Amino acid sequence: xxxxxxxxxxASKPPPAIELRAVSKSFGLxxxxxxxxxxxxxxxxxxxxxxxxxxxSTLMNIxxxxxxxxxxxxxxxxxxxxxxxSADAIACGIGMVHQHFMxxxxxxxxxxxxxxxxxxxxxxxxxEETRATLQKLAEEYGMTxxxxxxxxxLPVGLxxxxxxxxxxxxxxxxxxxxxxxxxLTPQEAVSLFKILETLKQDGVTILLITHKxxxxxxxxxxxxxxxxxEMVGHRATAETNPEELxxxxxxRKVLLRVDKGTSQPSDVKxxxxxxxxxxxxxxxxxxxxxxxxxxGEILGVAGIAGNGQSELLEALAGMRPPTTGTIEILGQTITxxxxxxxxxxxxxxxxxxxxxxxxxxxxxxxxxRENAILxxxxxxxxxxxxxxxxxxxxxxxxxxxxxHDVRPDNPYxxxxxxxxxxxxxxxxxxxxxxxxxxxxxxxxTRGVDIGAIEFIHKELIALRDAGAAILLVSVELEEVLGxxxxxxxxxxxxxxxxxxxxxxxxxxxGLMMAGIAPEKAA
Amino acid sequence: MSEFALQLLLTFDATLRxxxxxxxxxxxxxxxxxxxxxxxxxxxxxLSAAFTxxxxxxxxxxxxxxxxxAVTVSMALGIVHGFACITxxxxxxxxxxxxxxxxxxxxxxxxxxxxxQGGQTPPLTxxxxxxxxxxxxxxxxxxxxxxxxxxxxxxxxxxxxxxxALAAVPLSAWLLYKTRFGLRLRAVGEVPEAxxxxxxxxxxxxxxxxxxAGLLCGIAGxxxxxxxxxxxxxxxxxxxxxxxxxAVIFGKWRPAQALGACLMFGFxxxxxxxxxxxxxxxxGEAPVQLMLALPYIMTVLLLAGFIGRAHPPAAIGEPYVx
Numbered sequence: 001x002x003x004x005x006x007x008x009x010x011a012s013k014p015p016p017a018i019e020l021r022a023v024s025k026s027f028g029l030x031x032x033x034x035x036x037x038x039x040x041x042x043x044x045x046x047x048x049x050x051x052x053x054x055x056x057s058t059l060m061n062i063x064x065x066x067x068x069x070x071x072x073x074x075x076x077x078x079x080x081x082x083x084x085x086s087a088d089a090i091a092c093g094i095g096m097v098h099q100h101f102m103x104x105x106x107x108x109x110x111x112x113x114x115x116x117x118x119x120x121x122x123x124x125x126x127x128e129e130t131r132a133t134l135q136k137l138a139e140e141y142g143m144t145x146x147x148x149x150x151x152x153x154l155p156v157g158l159x160x161x162x163x164x165x166x167x168x169x170x171x172x173x174x175x176x177x178x179x180x181x182x183x184l185t186p187q188e189a190v191s192l193f194k195i196l197e198t199l200k201q202d203g204v205t206i207l208l209i210t211h212k213x214x215x216x217x218x219x220x221x222x223x224x225x226x227x228x229x230e231m232v233g234h235r236a237t238a239e240t241n242p243e244e245l246x247x248x249x250x251x252r253k254v255l256l257r258v259d260k261g262t263s264q265p266s267d268v269k270x271x272x273x274x275x276x277x278x279x280x281x282x283x284x285x286x287x288x289x290x291x292x293x294x295x296g297e298i299l300g301v302a303g304i305a306g307n308g309q310s311e312l313l314e315a316l317a318g319m320r321p322p323t324t325g326t327i328e329i330l331g332q333t334i335t336x337x338x339x340x341x342x343x344x345x346x347x348x349x350x351x352x353x354x355x356x357x358x359x360x361x362x363x364x365x366x367x368x369r370e371n372a373i374l375x376x377x378x379x380x381x382x383x384x385x386x387x388x389x390x391x392x393x394x395x396x397x398x399x400x401x402x403x404h405d406v407r408p409d410n411p412y413x414x415x416x417x418x419x420x421x422x423x424x425x426x427x428x429x430x431x432x433x434x435x436x437x438x439x440x441x442x443x444x445t446r447g448v449d450i451g452a453i454e455f456i457h458k459e460l461i462a463l464r465d466a467g468a469a470i471l472l473v474s475v476e477l478e479e480v481l482g483x484x485x486x487x488x489x490x491x492x493x494x495x496x497x498x499x500x501x502x503x504x505x506x507x508x509x510g511l512m513m514a515g516i517a518p519e520k521a522a
Numbered sequence: 523m524s525e526f527a528l529q530l531l532l533t534f535d536a537t538l539r540x541x542x543x544x545x546x547x548x549x550x551x552x553x554x555x556x557x558x559x560x561x562x563x564x565x566x567x568x569l570s571a572a573f574t575x576x577x578x579x580x581x582x583x584x585x586x587x588x589x590x591x592a593v594t595v596s597m598a599l600g601i602v603h604g605f606a607c608i609t610x611x612x613x614x615x616x617x618x619x620x621x622x623x624x625x626x627x628x629x630x631x632x633x634x635x636x637x638x639q640g641g642q643t644p645p646l647t648x649x650x651x652x653x654x655x656x657x658x659x660x661x662x663x664x665x666x667x668x669x670x671x672x673x674x675x676x677x678x679x680x681x682x683x684x685x686x687a688l689a690a691v692p693l694s695a696w697l698l699y700k701t702r703f704g705l706r707l708r709a710v711g712e713v714p715e716a717x718x719x720x721x722x723x724x725x726x727x728x729x730x731x732x733x734x735a736g737l738l739c740g741i742a743g744x745x746x747x748x749x750x751x752x753x754x755x756x757x758x759x760x761x762x763x764x765x766x767x768x769a770v771i772f773g774k775w776r777p778a779q780a781l782g783a784c785l786m787f788g789f790x791x792x793x794x795x796x797x798x799x800x801x802x803x804x805x806g807e808a809p810v811q812l813m814l815a816l817p818y819i820m821t822v823l824l825l826a827g828f829i830g831r832a833h834p835p836a837a838i839g840e841p842y843v844x
Binding site: 064066067085086087088089090096098100102103104105106107111112114115116117118120121122123124126166 | 716718
């Protein structure tokens with residue numbers, strides 16, 4: 001432990017737990033961190049907020065030694081330090097809980113915790129010591145975990161607890177948490193913040209990285225805001241508000257609500273009747289789902305992730321053949337025994353913005369212009385249907401990029417080098433350009449920053465007003481409530497009910513998501 | 523003792539002799555693969571070691587110098603594999619394949635240059651190779667009917683490298699499951715990020731794993747040419763490295779289970795040799811070619827049936843990038 005000088009007689013203030021001076025880091029041409037200054041007082045919870053790609057994680061990785069800063073100084077507890085590896089960071093008393101857990105799933109909790117500090121050549125002795133540490137942490141902070149359970153078998157909340165224990169085991173007094181609530185249920189998040197509060201009382205300094213404004217407001221003492229690799233502000237949480245933080249993050253005023261007029265639904269463009277999907281192993285993903293989507297309206301599909309929404313999207317997109325029931329798209333009927341194929345669906349006039357853009361929406365290793373025609377590469381606009389005309393493809397992509405605000409607007413840039421929001425905008429641009437009568441959208445704003453969320457929402461509303469029938473699947477209730485005109489709730493593969501937006505609020509939807517049908521239906 | 527029982531005992535005895543190089547290579551494979559580095563170059567390392575051991579033993583007159591040279595060469599090849607796959611993040615299968623091809627050609631080329639016998643080394647005299655070790659009390663126990671025979675035939679009378687191969691199994695298991703090194707090694711093959719963030723070097727751990735693999739393959743190769751055989755013959759590893767790899771997979775990357783798989787392959791080979799020319803009921807005379815091909819056929823069948831169910835280390839084959 002760094003023997004930071006104790007203030008004599010308590011007269012002088014202790015030095016800041018963390019002080020960064022003009023830290024810069026670039027990856028190739030991308031400046032991820034530019035002259036970052038940061039001061040964090042000991043024993044506080046300090047939030048760092050910013051959009052995806054603002055450079056928060058890079059900064060924390062520098063602090064934890066996973067990346068090296070190009071320039072700048074780091075001062076921990078008043079002493080200048082050089083952190084070249086995570087071992088150095090650990091020696092400085094810094095622990096980190098990564099966004100993606102660093103647990104070996106087939107190791108026990110005990111083995112995971114002792115990894116890296118086994119206490120000797122042989123494991124036997126360290127095992128008992130680690131067990132004692134686990135016991136101690138469980139008593140002090142209420143972090144109880146079964147030491148002999150396999151880490152991979154634990155629910156996500158407990159896995160995260162193991163990560164915190166790992167970070168604290170050596171007596172770390174600075175704890176970095178990178179997007180800790182991204183994978184947690186609301187209840188798990190509450191218990192996490194309780195633990196963090198206890199740790200703070202005990203003098204641990206906590207750095208909380210997030211892009212969720214509510215968490216910053218609820219849990220932190222002070223907050224720093226990052227935008228495009230720069231620190232744009234430091235605030236005491238009590239003296240700021242979500243609107244100001246959002247504005248700082250995005251650099252301009254943000255509409256936290258979606259502006260839209262009332263819908264003007266006309267004829268039915270997409271409908272299903274008795275649609276069911278069963279896997280070859282006999283698992284029934286969706287059962288007996290029937291709904292209609294009319295031109296000029298958005299049907300939102302809400303539900304806890306994994307209740308058949310993804311499979312519904314796949315069935316509609318032609319990626320998963322239905323077992324029974326029919327799908328009707330723009331007057332064409334697709335039956336269970338008929339061939340269903342994404343190319344056929346597309347020809348009929350259905351466009352699909354998939355839930356997982358990395359897996360189904362883009363080829364990450366392709367250039368933007370190639371991604372901009374994926375699935376539509378038979379179209380004449382980019383060649384004669386057999387040969388692809390390079391110039392036409394580039395021009396097409398350029399047009400899409402300027403119309404849909406994809407940045408940077410470089411058609412030759414590889415898809416993986418765009419930020420999440422811009423990747424998503426590229427997919428949306430491609431699918432919208434097909435001028436679909438029917439658009440099905442899965443998690444349109446997952447992993448997308450606030451500015452892009454706003455833009456994407458506006459585009460969806462504009463498409464609705466232009467007369468498209470839109471089916472929107474999202475696990476973000478706020479998004480469904482903000483965009484949808486009617487809402488279908490799914491539970492365990494079945495539709496619990498379809499209600500009008502005007503009748504819906506978080507409570508009614510919450511009950512329906514738990515499988516309790518609204519009273520009207522009961 | 524009946525004739526059949528004696529035949530069976532002799533087959534078991536041959537099993538041990540034939541399984542020894544497989545066991546050593548399988549342990550090598552476990553170390554490498556548990557650290558996340560695919561090692562199809564077991565074959566090439568063993569072949570190079572076999573040549574080196576025979577050549578050095580012949581030139582120096584000492585089998586021990588032969589083993590040491592063999593281990594050195596094999597470890598050097600392990601480091602080459604590591605340099606390509608760990609430092610430069612190359613494709614692990616391609617690197618392994620390259621080492622195998624290199625070994626196959628280079629052993630013969632150097633062999634011809636040194637000895638001018640078509641790529642072989644001159645036959646080794648008994649002083650230049652590892653002879654059988656007769657254990658204590660063999661004479662005394664000989665009078666006891668069953669135990670005496672088992673002791674004489676099965677337990678006593680192998681060369682030192684066979685015992686070393688057998689000792690390598692508990693040693694490997696101990697190293698993997700009871701030591702700090704083993705814990706880290708198993709972790710680095712599953713989630714290297716976890717090891718890195720715990721402040722432990724992924725690169726150095728993986729290097730140590732491929733070096734250990736080199737050490738064990740070196741002993742296996744030396745056994746082929748200076749223990750089991752008496753001199754190097756071109757391509758004398760004859761796919762044993764691949765069979766050992768199959769045993770690793772079949773044994774789910776665990777030393778004890780891999781030992782079982784190696785003994786099974788060894789038994790098949792021993793049985794095949796013993797059944798040559800023997801009249802079998804229903805089949806008639808056992809066809810020699812089929813018998814010799816049996817272990818290889820079994821490898822294919824077992825892997826086809828089992829590989830789907832085996833869970834390899836999660837990070838195997840993936841170079842670590844921060």
